[in-house]
Amino acid sequence: MKNNIQQLLESLSGSEKRYVHLNLKTFAGEDNVNLNDFLALEKSTEKKRKEKVTQGNVTRLYYKLLDILSQYHEENLHINNIDYVNLNRAKLLYHKGFHAEAKKFIDKILENPFGSNHLIKIEAIELTLINAINTGEVDYLANQFEKDKERLRIISEEYTNLINYELLWAASKYETSSGYFFNNKSTFSEKQYQEYLSDESNAKSPMAKILFHKIKGFESIKSQNIDKAFEHTIKAISIFQSNPDLIKANTIEYLKSIRNYGITLNFRKQYQQTLDYINSIELQIEKSVLQKSQQIKTEAYIVFVMLKMDSFICSNSINDQSEEFKIFEKRYNELRDVLPEDEAVTSSFHFALFYLNSLTPRKTLKFINYVLKRVRNARKDIFHLVL
Numbered sequence: 554m555k556n557n558i559q560q561l562l563e564s565l566s567g568s569e570k571r572y573v574h575l576n577l578k579t580f581a582g583e584d585n586v587n588l589n590d591f592l593a594l595e596k597s598t599e600k601k602r603k604e605k606v607t608q609g610n611v612t613r614l615y616y617k618l619l620d621i622l623s624q625y626h627e628e629n630l631h632i633n634n635i636d637y638v639n640l641n642r643a644k645l646l647y648h649k650g651f652h653a654e655a656k657k658f659i660d661k662i663l664e665n666p667f668g669s670n671h672l673i674k675i676e677a678i679e680l681t682l683i684n685a686i687n688t689g690e691v692d693y694l695a696n697q698f699e700k701d702k703e704r705l706r707i708i709s710e711e712y713t714n715l716i717n718y719e720l721l722w723a724a725s726k727y728e729t730s731s732g733y734f735f736n737n738k739s740t741f742s743e744k745q746y747q748e749y750l751s752d753e754s755n756a757k758s759p760m761a762k763i764l765f766h767k768i769k770g771f772e773s774i775k776s777q778n779i780d781k782a783f784e785h786t787i788k789a790i791s792i793f794q795s796n797p798d799l800i801k802a803n804t805i806e807y808l809k810s811i812r813n814y815g816i817t818l819n820f821r822k823q824y825q826q827t828l829d830y831i832n833s834i835e836l837q838i839e840k841s842v843l844q845k846s847q848q849i850k851t852e853a854y855i856v857f858v859m860l861k862m863d864s865f866i867c868s869n870s871i872n873d874q875s876e877e878f879k880i881f882e883k884r885y886n887e888l889r890d891v892l893p894e895d896e897a898v899t900s901s902f903h904f905a906l907f908y909l910n911s912l913t914p915r916k917t918l919k920f921i922n923y924v925l926k927r928v929r930n931a932r933k934d935i936f937h938l939v940l
Contacts, residue, residue, distance in 0.1 A: 558615045562594055569625060570595070576621045590614045634802065636662045636670040640677055647684050656681070663704060670802075671712035678705050714757040718764040721749055725768055753788075759796045760803065763789045763810075770813070783817045786810060804842055808852040815860045824868035831861060847891055855896060858884050862903040871910050878907050898924050 565573070577588040591614060639658040646655035662670070662677045678701050685693040749755055750769060756762040770785035789810045793800050800807045811834055818827040835857050843853045858881050865871050871878075885892075885900050892900070905920035 558594060558611055558618070561615070561618060569622065572625045573618060573621050576624075577617075587614055587617055591618070634670065634673075636665060636673045636677075640673050640680070643677065643680060647680065652684060652688065652690075655684070665798075671708050671715065674708050675705065675712075678708075711757045711761075714755075715761045715764075717749060718756060718761045718768070721746070722764050722768050722771075725771055759792050759799055763792050763799075763803075763806065766792070767810075779817060779820060783814075786813045786817060790814060800838070801842055804845065804849050805852050808849070808856050812852075812856050812860060815856070815864075819860075819864055819867060822867075824864045824870075827864045828861060831857060831864075850888060851892060851896070854884060854888055854892070859896065859900060859903070862900070862907075866903060866906060871907055874907075875911065878904070894927060898927055 643655040643658040756765045766785040766789040770782040773782035901920040901923045908916040
């Protein structure tokens with residue numbers, strides 16, 4: 554447990570540490586045990602030396618830190634998840650005895666037409682049933698129970714169907730990588746593949762249908778059928794855009810679909826079409842949605858900066874885009890410290906190309922040096938291009 558808490562402390566950002574410190578100080582009680590132990594461990598982490606904290610205190614503090622950090626990240630952990638918010642409201646109202654008001658929030662959860670939040674819907678039905686039994690709501694048991702039981706069956710089937718597509722998607726990627734190196738096969742049989750992938754109608758929810766097209770597109774890429782992969786990408790994007798709430802709940806998957814669409818257009822040398830499409834998407838999507846988490850910010854950067862740079866470079870129009878590249882560099886500098894290494898290195902290579910073409914040697918060398926210090930063995934292609 555000591556190692557776990559040490560690793561957790563080392564991963565904390567400055568704002569997270571301040572939040573934890575403030576929380577522990579505010580709710581410390583008379584003995585200040587958690588606060589003192591936290592400060593001792595934080596000090597030992599910074600100075601790389603051991604502080605005396607008993608095992609029992611470490612375990613208790615570890616769980617306390619997880620609870621505090623869950624509160625801190627609650628918005629990001631449940632991005633745009635109104636069903637989660639309404640479920641907690643219903644729990645509070647049931648606890649306070651306001652059953653009619655609680656039921657209104659439960660109804661909002663169950664009436665949501667989008668095929669998501671299945672586990673929350675199941676918990677909402679369970680919450681209603683338990684409270685009906687505990688309070689002796691005969692009217693509910695006589696009139697509504699059978700309807701909710703049928704709802705539960707439908708939601709459970711839809712959820713099981715979605716899980717199967719998620720497993721199939723994971724299996725497809727696993728089989729590609731492990732099969733290449735180790736000749737491993739996934740546990741899905743050929744019959745199961747056919748059952749789920751024979752037709753889109755086998756997918757029971759919008760998200761399952763999106764996964765259907767992702768898997769089919771991936772299989773098409775493996776068989777080098779770019780046109781077929783392109784069709785499946787377009788269909789996945791179409792399902793997203795027909796379900797706006799799905800975009801908010803699965804923003805990263807939506808952006809990845811947009812990225813795949815743009816990459817396919819670039820592969821076809823349709824660079825201007827790529828740029829026009831990405832620009833139109835950037836105007837359509839809510840800015841607040843793209844700021845919800847670091848992962849979303851990174852994926853948005855890949856689509857709206859890196860893919861655009863790639864299009865400009867491939868179309869030999871890089872010299873005409875000095876204003877665009879100023880904006881790109883500003884966005885890059887905002888995220889440079891948190892970007893995955895591949896993305897940071899590739900971006901720097903793009904900037905080096907731009908400044909080389911712009912006859913700006915100082916800036917060219919700045920980005921070249923950044924790449925040379927970081928590529929190591931991961932990106933030999935970029936290493937040799939930079940050299």
